[in-house]
Amino acid sequence: MNWIYWLSGGLAILVFIYLVIALFYPEKF
Structure with missing residues (x-):
């Protein structure tokens, strides 16, 4: 179960x- x-x-x-x-490059989103 370690993969969980x-x-x-x-x-x-x-x-x-x-x-x-998204915070540093808002123009890309």
Whole structure:
């Protein structure tokens, strides 16, 4: 069941990076 933790952690990191990029580069979204 370890892959569930990796999957949820990866999704959280991707969402966080997406929000940071959207904050710094709003003209691309």
